[in-house]
Amino acid sequence: MSTAFRLEAVRQTYAGRTVLDLDFLEVRRGEILALVGPSGSGKSTLLRLLNFLERPTEGRVWYEGQATDGERTPLELRRQVTTVFQHTVLQKASVRANVAYGLRLRGQPTDGRVRSLLASVGMGELAGAQARLLSGGEKQRVALARALIFRPRVLLLDEPTANLDPYNVGLIEQIVRAENREHGTTVVLVTHNVFQAHRLAHRTGLVLNGGLVELADTPVFFASPADPRTAAFVSGEMVY
Amino acid sequence: MSGLLGGEIWADLLPIIFLSLRVTGIALAICTVAGVPIGAILGLTRIPGRRLVTAILYTGMGLPPVVVGLFVYLLLSRSGPLGALGWLFTPRAMILAQAVISFPLVTGLTMTAIQSVDPSFRQQMRALGATRLQEIWALLREARLGVVAGIVAAFGSIISEVGAVMLVGGNIAGKTRVLTTAIVLNTRQGEFQPAILLGVILLVLAFLANLAMLRLQGRSG
Ligand SMILES: Nc1ncnc2c1ncn2[C@@H]1O[C@H](COP(=O)(O)OP(=O)(O)O)[C@@H](O)[C@H]1O
Ligand SMILES: [Mg+2]
Numbered sequence: 001m002s003t004a005f006r007l008e009a010v011r012q013t014y015a016g017r018t019v020l021d022l023d024f025l026e027v028r029r030g031e032i033l034a035l036v037g038p039s040g041s042g043k044s045t046l047l048r049l050l051n052f053l054e055r056p057t058e059g060r061v062w063y064e065g066q067a068t069d070g071e072r073t074p075l076e077l078r079r080q081v082t083t084v085f086q087h088t089v090l091q092k093a094s095v096r097a098n099v100a101y102g103l104r105l106r107g108q109p110t111d112g113r114v115r116s117l118l119a120s121v122g123m124g125e126l127a128g129a130q131a132r133l134l135s136g137g138e139k140q141r142v143a144l145a146r147a148l149i150f151r152p153r154v155l156l157l158d159e160p161t162a163n164l165d166p167y168n169v170g171l172i173e174q175i176v177r178a179e180n181r182e183h184g185t186t187v188v189l190v191t192h193n194v195f196q197a198h199r200l201a202h203r204t205g206l207v208l209n210g211g212l213v214e215l216a217d218t219p220v221f222f223a224s225p226a227d228p229r230t231a232a233f234v235s236g237e238m239v240y
Numbered sequence: 241m242s243g244l245l246g247g248e249i250w251a252d253l254l255p256i257i258f259l260s261l262r263v264t265g266i267a268l269a270i271c272t273v274a275g276v277p278i279g280a281i282l283g284l285t286r287i288p289g290r291r292l293v294t295a296i297l298y299t300g301m302g303l304p305p306v307v308v309g310l311f312v313y314l315l316l317s318r319s320g321p322l323g324a325l326g327w328l329f330t331p332r333a334m335i336l337a338q339a340v341i342s343f344p345l346v347t348g349l350t351m352t353a354i355q356s357v358d359p360s361f362r363q364q365m366r367a368l369g370a371t372r373l374q375e376i377w378a379l380l381r382e383a384r385l386g387v388v389a390g391i392v393a394a395f396g397s398i399i400s401e402v403g404a405v406m407l408v409g410g411n412i413a414g415k416t417r418v419l420t421t422a423i424v425l426n427t428r429q430g431e432f433q434p435a436i437l438l439g440v441i442l443l444v445l446a447f448l449a450n451l452a453m454l455r456l457q458g459r460s461g
Contacts, residue, residue: 051367071366079369089358092382101378102368146368 003065004029004154004186005050010059012045012210020045020210022059027154032180032187034201034218036194036233042210043190047156050188051083079106083156088143090131095123095142098131102150113149121145121175137168144175154186155179161196173200194234198222206230249434253422257441260418263331264399267338271346272391274339279350279387280380294351300344305337309404312337316408331416333408341404342394349393353386354379389456396449400442419445 005027012020020042027033027050035043048054049061055070062068063077082102090098099118100110118124121141126134131142140160147155157176161169177200179185191197197204198218205215206229214227225231282290282297314320316328316336327333357379365375402420409416411425419442426435 048363053363053366075369075371082369083364083367085360085364085367087360089361089364091378092385101365105368105370105374150369 002029003027004063006062007049008059008062010049010056010061012042012049012054013057018057018210020049020056022046022210022212025205025212025215027186027188028203029186030180030184031202032176032189032200034189034191034197034204035207036191036197036204037207038233039192041207043207044158045210046207047083047158047188047190050154051081051156052078053083079150080153081156082147082150082152082154083158084140084143084147084160086159086162088139090134090139090142090146092130092132094127095129095131095134096127098142099145099149102146106150108150117145117149122171137164137171140164140168140172141175144172148175148179151183152185154188157187157189157191159191160189161191161193169196176200194222194236206233208233249437253434253438253441255414256417256419256422256438259331259416260399260420263334263405263418264338264395267335267342267398268391268395270335270339271343271394275343275346276350276387276391279347279390280354282347283351283354283383284376284379294348297344297348297351301348303341303344304403305341305398305401306403306407308341309337309407312340312404312408328408329410329412329416331409334405334416334418337404337408338398338401341401342398345394345397346390349390350383350387353383353390356386357382385456389453392449392453392456396446396453399449400446 003026005025007022007025010020010022010025011018025046035046037043045054049056049070052061052063052068052070052073055072060067063073063081066077068077091101095118096114100114103110103113115124115127118127121144123138123141123145126138131139134142144160155176161172164172173196176187176189180187187200189197189200201218203215204218204221206213206221206227208229214221214225214230216225221230222234225234282293312333313328315322316325316333317323318328325332327336361382362375362379365378370378400420402424405411405416405418406421406424409418409421411417411421417425419438423435423438423442426432426438
């Protein structure tokens with residue numbers, strides 16, 4: 001079993017409008033998969049399905065070989081997958097309390113782990129600070145820390161570095177790469193930054209109008225895409 | 241003025257101050273116990289008719305307290321539906337009136353506090369592994385400063401209210417005389433010293449309540 005997710009004939013429809021329509025998608029265990037595509041193409045919707053936050057209108061999401069059912073997916077499976085969103089909303093509490101949350105709700109001890117994780121995202125000094133006073137980059141690093149604290153098997157990233165400065169982008173990419181290497185964490189990264197996909201991902205896919213145009217090993221995706229729309233998107237010529 | 245601060249005048253005034261605090265405190269406790277859960281449910285759910293309930297709450301917030309006093313008076317008067325309780329012209333009548341006045345405020349501000357949490361917050365908590373119950377608990381914690389601010393605002397408004405407690409309490413010396421009604425009476429009788437003293441105490445209480453509210457809002461904003 002080397003498949004983390006398998007989606008078959010999955011369709012998501014809001015108020016009669018289909019925004020996602022995938023014949024097939026497989027996410028391999030332990031890979032970093034990047035999904036690129038213009039805004040509105042259905043990338044965030046796909047991540048909500050992968051995080052069991054919604055159930056697809058049609059089709060099924062298989063996780064670790066088991067059929068899942070949106071929010072009704074068994075808690076132990078649900079808790080293996082998490083998302084870092086583009087617009088992180090932190091709790092009105094200290095940085096430390098925000099990061100400890102995932103452990104507390106699992107009834108696990110927080111000792112030591114919070115401190116060392118905060119240090120590894122460069123937030124050790126700000127552990128006691130009020131989370132709402134942080135800068136955008138600091139917020140996203142806390143968001144990453146609060147997701148990684150319970151050691152998820154799958155980390156979903158929804159444009160986690162959009163609008164961040166190069167220093168924070170670099171830091172976050174480094175943390176994600178390390179997490180994937182050291183713990184075998186499966187990562188699905190949604191980004192409209194093709195360079196970021198190129199830097200991080202083992203495989204990259206293009207999502208367009210709710211469909212998956214092409215999915216290939218990252219070097220192939222960028223150097224010799226099969227679909228002309230991929231070539232256009234990668235070269236920045238796609239008009240959308 | 242020397243007689244004011246050291247003298248026997250306190251023997252008259254202290255019971256008034258304590259009764260004010262007791263009536264308002266109990267009224268506040270009642271409307272908190274009732275209003276916070278109801279406001280939370282209104283803020284959390286999308287039940288049909290919520291808009292109507294909200295409109296009623298906002299109307300309630302803007303209701304002149306003296307009108308509430310009139311309703312409570314009619315309710316408790318000898319021939320009224322609750323006349324048999326014999327509550328009219330007792331502290332209980334004043335507690336009831338103050339609880340009714342502050343209920344929409346506490347309920348409405350609780351609802352608003354919960355609704356003003358970022359709509360994405362719940363989904364993000366769930367993505368971190370929260371159960372439905374844990375997610376709601378996190379949301380309530382997130383809104384707690386707004387809820388407390390509502391309770392403090394209610395305190396400030398009912399402790400300084402005069403019309404309703406005058407109507408239903410009757411301003412009876414040693415029985416239903418509170419800060420506001422004592423000030424009215426003293427002033428009418430030309431006894432300005434105790435009136436001013438009570439006024440200052442009322443001001444200080446209202447000021448402290450507002451100070452607490454501003455601090456809380458500063459922390460939650
Ligand atoms: N909950 C929802 N209700 C209705 N429409 C939605 C909802 N979520 C997303 N959409 C619509 O689905 C489309 C795809 O959105 P999204 O998945 O956010 O795209 P992307 O993340 O690629 O920008 C958009 O047109 C968006 O307006
Ligand atoms: Mg999106």
